[in-house]
Amino acid sequence: MLTDSMELDTDDFLLSSDGESTSYFNDDVKALTQSWINERCAPEILPYQEHLVNNLLEMLNAQAENVEAQEPNTPDGAFLLVIYQQEMERIKFVIRSYLRTRLAKIQKYTLHFLQEEEYRGRLSTDELAFAEKFQELLERHFMKSCLEELPAFLQRLDDEIGDISMVNRPELDDAVICRVKEDIGAFQLDDSDETTFMKANNVYILQYKAIRRLLEDNKVDLV
């Protein structure tokens, strides 16, 4: 299904580039921009937007071919190409920043993401391969540089003593700022009985874990 709709989008796009009058609108850029903002603001890693990223990369390729095929012989034509390039650069920036933000989180919480099934599922195939390789390198480095010399019971990298764990975990109760997308109504923020009445466009600063599910259901945006 994924590939189907991807092809459809690209076809639409190519079709309209020769027909003058077809007008179209594509929401992918907007959607990925919001995913990027969410990723930047959330303490944990969010599900990878594979469909969006692939779609946009494909459209970028098609657009690049389009642009290359055109030979501007007037100043106006050259100006149009500048606009096409500008849009492509804007989209590439968002994609790059999105991926880099995710990489930063993967490097910080590598072991935790690899251990938890839920997080493994949120990574793309490439990200997962990167995380595994990165962890392997880290372990080998720690081993070689010092752990080898220590007794075996001190060599572990995922030890726990009381509440303190060696594994870095995202702080899910960190403060985030969120904006409500649609009326939610009375919503329970924590274990207490108090509820907060959430209306569209309201802005709150609260603990990330309180709105984690709302973010998943796409009912709030992080800002």
Next chain:
Amino acid sequence: MPYPRLIRNGLTPAEVEFIAENETITIVPLHRMGTLQLINGSYGPFKPPIKHQVPLWLALTLKRKQKCLIQPPEWLDVAYLRTKLEQETSGENFSDLPFRFMEVSHALLDCAADDVPQADMVRTLLKDLREVRQAKARRGLQAINPRCVEMNNLGMMELNEIRPFFTKAFNELKKLRKRPPGDSQPSQHTNSDQLGQSQRTGNGLSFSPSM
């Protein structure tokens, strides 16, 4: 290459402006131009003086090449901003300006000031508004609690500005509330205090959403 730690806390002001450039705005083209088949959608064909809705970044690029006039949004207007400033100074709540008013107005006044009527006056009003709102946001810090703070009608740029301080304060308060076991004193907290509303009045008024 991952991001260095510094930029990871929220967004940079430049990024906030970049995001605002995706907002749509109305332009009046000054030249004929074919349809633009962008990834985001198709725009045009442009035939003066037929108005078009385009993303702000496109409008700014066209404006820089003197290929269009930008029609400022209706809130970027002296009379409108004056009433908002009055509301802002008289009321405790933040007045409902568009979510991205700071970024959009900044971009327009920067690059298309000649399309904004009484641009200098608009600039002054925006500056006054900003000062009043900033002072209010600072006062609102008194209302901070480690559960939930409502900050309706603050713009994206303003939120991004107060984010480092507010989130830090929020997290510290939360740590303080985590009492050591054995200390069973009930914690006292008020239900989501409204920022910009003095605690004394404490009426739970919600105001109309922005935009």
